Amino acid sequence: xxxxxxxxxxxxxxxxxxxxxxxxxxxxxxxxxFRVSELAIQQSxxxxxxxxxxxxxxxxVENKPAIAIENIDGKTLKLVFQxxxxxxxxxxxxxxxxxxxxxxxxxxDAKLMDIDxxxxxxxxxxxxxxxxxxxxxxxxxxxxNMAQGKTxxxxxxxxxxxxxxxxxxxxxxxxxxxxxxxxxxxxEFEERKRQGGNSFF
Amino acid sequence: MSFPLLRCxxxxxxxxxxxxxHQELFLFSLSCKRAKKAIKMYLPKRYLSAELQTKDYGTVVxxxxxxxxxxxIQSACAGISSxxxxxxxxxxEVYLINDLSLIDIDWxxxxxxxxxxxxxxxxxxxxxxxxxxxxxxxKPSGYFLDLMxxxxxxxxxxxxxxxxxxVRWDLGVHFLQCKSVKLIFNWYYHQKFKFELANFLKMLIxxxxxxxxVIRILECKITTEEITDRLDKKGIVHEKVGSKLExxxxxxxxxxxxxxxxxxxxxxx
Numbered sequence: 001x002x003x004x005x006x007x008x009x010x011x012x013x014x015x016x017x018x019x020x021x022x023x024x025x026x027x028x029x030x031x032x033x034f035r036v037s038e039l040a041i042q043q044s045x046x047x048x049x050x051x052x053x054x055x056x057x058x059x060x061v062e063n064k065p066a067i068a069i070e071n072i073d074g075k076t077l078k079l080v081f082q083x084x085x086x087x088x089x090x091x092x093x094x095x096x097x098x099x100x101x102x103x104x105x106x107x108x109d110a111k112l113m114d115i116d117x118x119x120x121x122x123x124x125x126x127x128x129x130x131x132x133x134x135x136x137x138x139x140x141x142x143x144x145n146m147a148q149g150k151t152x153x154x155x156x157x158x159x160x161x162x163x164x165x166x167x168x169x170x171x172x173x174x175x176x177x178x179x180x181x182x183x184x185x186x187x188e189f190e191e192r193k194r195q196g197g198n199s200f201f
Numbered sequence: 202m203s204f205p206l207l208r209c210x211x212x213x214x215x216x217x218x219x220x221x222x223h224q225e226l227f228l229f230s231l232s233c234k235r236a237k238k239a240i241k242m243y244l245p246k247r248y249l250s251a252e253l254q255t256k257d258y259g260t261v262v263x264x265x266x267x268x269x270x271x272x273x274i275q276s277a278c279a280g281i282s283s284x285x286x287x288x289x290x291x292x293x294e295v296y297l298i299n300d301l302s303l304i305d306i307d308w309x310x311x312x313x314x315x316x317x318x319x320x321x322x323x324x325x326x327x328x329x330x331x332x333x334x335x336x337x338x339x340k341p342s343g344y345f346l347d348l349m350x351x352x353x354x355x356x357x358x359x360x361x362x363x364x365x366x367x368v369r370w371d372l373g374v375h376f377l378q379c380k381s382v383k384l385i386f387n388w389y390y391h392q393k394f395k396f397e398l399a400n401f402l403k404m405l406i407x408x409x410x411x412x413x414x415v416i417r418i419l420e421c422k423i424t425t426e427e428i429t430d431r432l433d434k435k436g437i438v439h440e441k442v443g444s445k446l447e448x449x450x451x452x453x454x455x456x457x458x459x460x461x462x463x464x465x466x467x468x469x470x
Binding site: 103 | 204205206207212213219220221222223228229231232233235236249284286
């Protein structure tokens with residue numbers, strides 16, 4: 001029976017053992033430790049499967065080392081777990097295929113994501129890695145909202161897209177870096193063409 | 202404030218683009234070649250649906266959900282500054298109106314070029330969307346032929362076509378490429394209609410690769426007897442099942458023809 005459904009009776013709480021909520025310990029790649037409730041962890045499919053597979057007891061959680069999350073830093077992980085704790089117990093949404101997607105950003109999430117875009121990128125990356133569906137939905141919605149009211153040139157700046165000219169120049173530079181002789185051959189070819197030769201050889 | 206969209210993992214990029222509206226995706230695709238590639242990579246094919254409406258010189262694409270007009274092609278946009286963009290093969294002036302809820306596109310070229318450019322561009326910017334067509338023109342045939350040609354060239358399938366006016370039946374071969382067609386009976390050519398309907402039914406039962414599921418002809422002033430008479434003359438085997446005529450198609454499917462309240466419905470089941 002869940003805690004919520006348990007009958008409410010007046011008892012001396014000190015007299016009987018109360019089932020403790022389990023808090024798992026996680027460690028970020030910069031060695032910051034976080035304690036996260038079992039219910040909050042359910043928001044992340046990756047972490048939920050991990051703790052299920054580990055089968056930790058309350059003692060294990062306290063005695064064994066914290067579960068390391070190697071590729072997420074403490075600042076990002078703090079945001080992720082804040083989000084999970086706030087939304088614990090909520091149903092995980094299923095993609096209904098609506099076009100465009102209908103996603104509302106709740107006030108708490110909007111405040112949580114009021115961060116610089118570098119950290120937002122890390123947060124989205126973490127939500128994808130940890131498979132937190134709703135966090136991914138709202139964070140992607142926030143990024144999509146950046147397109148609102150923008151012209152094509154502004155969109156290029158917002159999403160850091162190279163212009164066609166920059167893209168071409170970068171491609172040429174990459175080709176030359178790979179094969180320094182390529183440019184020389186191209187110049188030689190152009191020179192011969194100017195001289196009226198039909199064939200390069 | 203910038204966000205490195207192209208560095209995002211596949212699922213993230215896909216989610217971001219799926220959260221953009223038709224207009225935002227359209228403008229995004231105009232920003233550069235990389236954006237077009239991103240749409241092709243991140244958005245599944247035929248993810249979006251659009252309705253192409255044609256009336257006079259304006260072709261309008263609307264949202265199915267909101268019925269909001271999103272795009273107008275070759276409409277007058279005096280007094281608003283425009284953005285020159287390469288759409289399809291040609292340059293066009295793009296006007297953003299009312300906080301982008303409406304986008305006007307002026308190609309400064311003829312209607313055929315505009316149509317070709319627009320169709321080729323929407324196939325890129327919405328990754329081969331599902332299209333439904335509403336032909337509001339007085340003489341839709343020529344325009345419809347051009348539209349179908351460009352849609353086919355860009356591998357865009359048509360869900361439905363709705364003709365508001367009479368239409369020539371020699372377009373029947375194109376109807377077979379649409380899932381559903383609605384049109385109004387052309388009473389000027391009563392005799393010809395019966396003849397062409399029989400020809401059309403012959404095509405429908407002989408070619409199993411067509412996509413047509415249903416065709417409805419409104420204000421149809423012919424009788425079931427006239428249809429059976431034409432079918433007999435054409436040598437098309439048919440059977441009367443209840444109030445409907447049943448034809449056998451070459452792939453084993455059935456074609457049902459029903460005429461109720463001057464609405465002729467031909468259905469593939």
